[in-house]
Structure formats: structure tokens, C-alpha cells
Amino acid sequence: MRRDHTVTILCTAFVFLALAGPWLPQWAMFIMTVAFARGLVVLGLLLLLRAGLVSFGQALFYCLGAYSAGALGRFFGVADIFVEMAVGGAVAAATAFVLGFLLARYRGIFFGLLSLALSMILYGLLVKSEALGSTDGFNILPSTLFGLRPGAEWVRYAVLVSAAAVALAAALLVHRYLDTPLGRLAPAIKDNEIRVEYMGASARRAVHVKYVIAGGLAGIGGALAATAVGHIDPEMAYWTTSGEFIFIAILAGTGNVAAPFVGALIYGAIHTMAYDLSPNTWQLSLGAALLLLIVFLPEGLWSLFSRYVRHS
Amino acid sequence: MSVILDAQGLCKTFGAVTAASEVSAAIEKDSVVGLIGTNGAGKTTFINIVTGYIKPDRGSIAYEGRDITRLPPRAITRLGICRSFQIPQLYGSLTAFDNMMVGIGIVLRNAGLAGYFSRGAAPVPGYGRPAEEVAEHLLGRFGLLEERDRNAQVLPGGARKLLDIALAMVAKPRVLLLDEPTSGVSSQEKFGMMQMVLDAVRAEGVTVLFVEHDMEVVSRFAQRVLAFYDGRIIADAAPQAALAHPEVKRYVVGQRA
Numbered sequence: 001m002r003r004d005h006t007v008t009i010l011c012t013a014f015v016f017l018a019l020a021g022p023w024l025p026q027w028a029m030f031i032m033t034v035a036f037a038r039g040l041v042v043l044g045l046l047l048l049l050r051a052g053l054v055s056f057g058q059a060l061f062y063c064l065g066a067y068s069a070g071a072l073g074r075f076f077g078v079a080d081i082f083v084e085m086a087v088g089g090a091v092a093a094a095t096a097f098v099l100g101f102l103l104a105r106y107r108g109i110f111f112g113l114l115s116l117a118l119s120m121i122l123y124g125l126l127v128k129s130e131a132l133g134s135t136d137g138f139n140i141l142p143s144t145l146f147g148l149r150p151g152a153e154w155v156r157y158a159v160l161v162s163a164a165a166v167a168l169a170a171a172l173l174v175h176r177y178l179d180t181p182l183g184r185l186a187p188a189i190k191d192n193e194i195r196v197e198y199m200g201a202s203a204r205r206a207v208h209v210k211y212v213i214a215g216g217l218a219g220i221g222g223a224l225a226a227t228a229v230g231h232i233d234p235e236m237a238y239w240t241t242s243g244e245f246i247f248i249a250i251l252a253g254t255g256n257v258a259a260p261f262v263g264a265l266i267y268g269a270i271h272t273m274a275y276d277l278s279p280n281t282w283q284l285s286l287g288a289a290l291l292l293l294i295v296f297l298p299e300g301l302w303s304l305f306s307r308y309v310r311h312s
Numbered sequence: 313m314s315v316i317l318d319a320q321g322l323c324k325t326f327g328a329v330t331a332a333s334e335v336s337a338a339i340e341k342d343s344v345v346g347l348i349g350t351n352g353a354g355k356t357t358f359i360n361i362v363t364g365y366i367k368p369d370r371g372s373i374a375y376e377g378r379d380i381t382r383l384p385p386r387a388i389t390r391l392g393i394c395r396s397f398q399i400p401q402l403y404g405s406l407t408a409f410d411n412m413m414v415g416i417g418i419v420l421r422n423a424g425l426a427g428y429f430s431r432g433a434a435p436v437p438g439y440g441r442p443a444e445e446v447a448e449h450l451l452g453r454f455g456l457l458e459e460r461d462r463n464a465q466v467l468p469g470g471a472r473k474l475l476d477i478a479l480a481m482v483a484k485p486r487v488l489l490l491d492e493p494t495s496g497v498s499s500q501e502k503f504g505m506m507q508m509v510l511d512a513v514r515a516e517g518v519t520v521l522f523v524e525h526d527m528e529v530v531s532r533f534a535q536r537v538l539a540f541y542d543g544r545i546i547a548d549a550a551p552q553a554a555l556a557h558p559e560v561k562r563y564v565v566g567q568r569a
Contacts, residue, residue: 021457178430179418180419180428182427182428184417187403187414191403191406192402192403195402195479196402196418199418200418200422201386201418
């Protein structure tokens with residue numbers, strides 16, 4: 001059996017980023033922080049995809065996490081980044097737990113569209129909520145770190161390292177989970193639910209658990225995006241946001257827990273460059289990139305890496 | 313011998329079709345029972361009711377004195393009644409070995425020996441050995457070691473059948489229901505395969521019910537035969553007596569009495 005270096009690679013990458021961070025330009029720090037936020041959502045999507053479920057509605061939890069973080073600052077004056085992420089994740093996970101009773105019954109296109117519909121309900125509610133800024137949303141207080149307020153030039157770095165630390169923890173936990181009997185159930189559910197039931201496990205319950213984990217991760221990602229960007233609005237729940245996450249998941253592949261973060265970073269880079277090249281038709285470049293990818297790398301960018309490892 | 317499985321007055325209709333009509337049978341522990349009958353006679357329905365896939369309209373099933381009539385398949389599996397399928401139900405994209413490991417993982421999980429972050433290194437209940445060893449052991453028992461690393465969906469038909477049965481053995485059942493274990497296997501190979509399956513299964517002390525269309529296989533391997541016709545059991549006896557029963561001859565074997 002091939003040795004798994006995921007843990008070493010992830011930890012090394014984190015240390016490298018933490019050390020090199022202070023020399024990075026501010027814009028790069030921003031792109032990377034947002035990539036960690038999106039990567040967390042896609043990490044959750046990876047769990048669902050492995051079980052054969054495509055959620056078109058992860059934006060629901062992403063937005064819930066962001067608004068929970070925003071509400072903490074707006075109504076309680078709390079702006080600590082870790083508290084925001086914890087609350088954002090908890091609110092999203094709790095919502096996923098409740099919705100999971102409904103969603104875990106569905107598969108395929110029904111699961112996808114139902115999750116999309118739920119996220120659009122949140123979008124509709126937020127657009128109508130004057131107290132939460134309606135379509136304009138509202139601004140987020142500048143982040144503090146365990147009660148400390150880093151100097152202006154250090155804020156981005158502090159947020160980036162916090163994001164990287166949370167992403168690392170999440171990736172390691174999911175990696176571990178995927179290696180347990182429960183985690184290994186995912187491809188089995190995708191292949192044959194009848195057999196899963198007849199081996200003594202509840203496929204519905206397993207899907208429910210994965211949905212809650214995915215929701216919680218998306219909530220943490222949303223809270224992180226909110227603090228990084230400094231502004232939230234209902235667009236975060238719009239279906240195109242969910243589409244972005246699926247885009248990243250396809251771009252990255254589901255082969256490894258590091259893939260979502262690499263994918264999110266590349267997506268961020270393509271997005272930024274495309275926008276820079278042609279602000280009005282950036283979607284065209286993004287679409288072309290996805291098209292090329294599906295044709296030439298149907299299993300995502302990660303397959304390049306795993307192919308390389310297999311050959312060496 | 314004590315009764316391990318007791319079906320009483322099972323009835324089930326699907327619209328105008330009677331799939332089970334007053335089906336009663338007491339299965340003795342450690343016996344090997346053959347279920348025979350033409351297609352649509354109610355054999356698979358009987359298996360589906362016993363394993364909880366179909367709920368009967370009337371009647372009950374007791375397993376070791378406990379009523380299991382309304383339990384879902386996973387609960388019945390956990391109690392020790394497992395099955396194989398006429399069309400093998402495998403995890404097609406996984407290797408034969410990983411198919412076993414998924415099953416063993418569920419067993420560990422149900423025994424509280426694996427959780428969200430524990431890989432389940434404990435010995436597998438009923439086998440007292442680590443997961444990998446149990447997987448190898450069972451694959452070996454069913455002659456599947458050569459197919460260990462091949463994906464289930466590309467295995468030949470006979471191997472798929474055997475893997476399906478091996479999967480059913482993972483939970484260390486006390487009762488095993490085999491739905492046409494030798495269908496799709498050439499008539500020359502049938503006896504060898506059935507012998508291997510029964511050897512593997514009986515070594516673990518399992519009560520076996522198997523559906524079979526080949527009467528030679530039935531008379532060689534079954535100790536008792538339940539003959540189904542039109543949702544009813546028309547004969548319940550030792551193989552020779554059951555096969556000599558006039559209704560069985562007429563409706564199942566296809567000879568004029």
C-alpha cells in the first residue's frame with residue numbers, strides 16, 4: 001500500500017505559509033484568505049460528492065455562517081474571528097441538522113434541486129429583511145484575534161493565518177474521518193444503498209451526518225469570508241454562489257482533502273485574472289477554463305498530482 | 313432441535329397478485345432448507361419479508377422467540393439474519409477486498425468499535441481478528457483471493473455471486489438466506505460452487521435457506537424442502553418426499569402426476 005503523505009504535506013504547507021506570509025503582498029493575502037473560505041465549503045462538498053450527492057445549495061450554509069458572524073458584530077459587538085467562525089459553523093451545522101431530516105431522504109437531481117431551493121429561500125428572506133440591510137447587506141467590524149486588535153498592516157496576515165489554521169484543522173479532521181469505517185461508507189452509498197442497508201447500516205443516517213459536517217464547514221467558510229471581505233450581502237446565498245463551489249469541486253477533484261484548497265486558490269486566481277483582462281466578459285474565460293478541464297481532466301486537477309505520484 | 317426462525321401466517325398481496333398466502337414455516341437451527349418453486353411462486357417474497365424489505369399484510373416472524381416482523385432490514389441484519397441476492401448487490405467501483413472492508417467497517421461501527429475518528433483497529437466481533445485478516449479469510453473461504461484487487465463490477469458472474477455471499481457472511485449471521493446462489497453458473501460448476509458455499513457457511517455454524525431451481529442441487533444439499541406455488545407452501549418435507557409430492561411434481565418440477 002502506498003504511504004499517505006497528506007498530513008505531512010498539509011502541515012508543511014501551513015508552516016511555510018505562516019513563515020512566508022509577512023512578505024506576501026496584501027492582495028495575495030486577500031485572495032488566499034478567500035480561497036481558504038471557499039476551500040472549507042468545497043471540503044464539505046467533497047464529502048457529499050464522494051457519497052454521490054451533488055448539493056446545489058451549499059451557499060445556504062455559507063451565507064448563514066456569514067450572517068451569523070455579521071450579526072455577532074452588529075448586535076453584540078463581537079468581532080473575534082474565531083468566535084465568528086465557531087458561531088457561523090454552529091448555526092450552519094444546526095440548520096443542516098434540521099434540514100437533513102428532509103434532505104437525507106432524497107438522492108440525485110431531487111437532492112440537488114431541493115438544496116438549491118432552500119438556499120434561494122434564504123436569499124429571498126434576506127432580500128426582504130430591512131434589519132439586515134436588505135439587498136445591500138451590511139459591513140462587518142474589523143476582526144480581532146482573541147480580543148487583541150492587530151495593527152492595520154498586520155490585520156490581513158492575522159486573518160490569513162487564522163484561516164489557514166482552521167482550514168488545516170478541518171482538512172486533517174476530514175482526512176481522518178474519511179479513513180474511518182463511517183467515512184469509507186461514502187463510495188458504498190454511491191454504489192449501492194440496498195447493500196449498505198443489508199449490511200446493517202442506515203444510508204440515510206450516514207448521508208445526514210455528512211450533510212451536517214458539510215453544512216458546518218460551509219458555515220465556518222462563510223464567517224471567514226465575511227471577515228476577510230468586510231461586507232456581506234444576500235448574494236452569498238444566491239444559486240450562482242453554490243455554482244462556484246461546485247465549479248471549484250470539479251476543478252479540484254475529490255481525490256484528497258488538500259484538493260479543495262488548491263482548487264479554490266486556482267479558481268480565485270483565474271477569476272481575478274479573467275476579471276482583470278475583461279471586466280465585462282470574465283465569465284467567458286472562466287467558462288472556457290471549466291470546459292477545458294472537463295474535457296482533459298475529468299477527475300480534476302488533483303488527478304494530475306495523483307498520476308505523478310503513481311508514476312514516481 | 314430448537315426453532316430459530318418462525319414464520320406464522322404471512323400474507324402479502326401486490327394489487328391483484330398474491331405473493332404470500334398464509335405462509336407458515338418453522339426453521340430449525342443448523343438446518344439447510346431449500347426453497348423451490350416456479351418464478352413468481354413467492355420464494356423471494358418470503359426472503360424479502362423475513363429480511364424486512366417487505367412488510368407483510370398479516371402474519372408474523374419470530375427470530376429466536378423475538379418478533380422481527382416490523383423491523384427494517386438493517387436492524388434484522390444486526391440481529392443475525394443476512395442474505396445474498398439473486399442479482400449480486402455489490403459496491404461496483406470498489407475492489408473485492410474493499411467491498412469486504414466496507415462491510416466489516418459497518419460491523420465494527422455497529423459494535424461501537426469504530427467512530428468518527430477511530431479507524432476501527434479492534435478485532436471484528438464474531439471473528440476475533442483484525443478487519444484486514446477477516447476480509448482475507450472470507451475471500452479465501454469463497455475462493456476469491458485471486459480477485460482481491462479487482463473492481464467488483466468487472467468480476468465474472470460466478471465471482472460476483474460468491475462475493476455477494478461473502479459480504480453477507482461479514483456480519484457473522486446465524487441465519488443466511490441465499491437467493492439463487494447458483495443462478496447464472498454453468499451446470500457443471502453448480503455442485504462445486506454450492507459445496508464451497510455450504511462448507512464456508514456451515515463452518516461458521518449458520519442456518520441456511522437457499523432458493524434453487526435445479527432439483528438435483530436441492531436433493532443433494534437440502535435437508536428439508538419448502539415448495540412454493542402461487543404464494544403458498546404446497547409441500548414441506550425432506551427432499552425426496554417433497555419432490556415426490558403430486559402438487560410439487562405438477563407445479564414445480566413440471567411432470568404429470
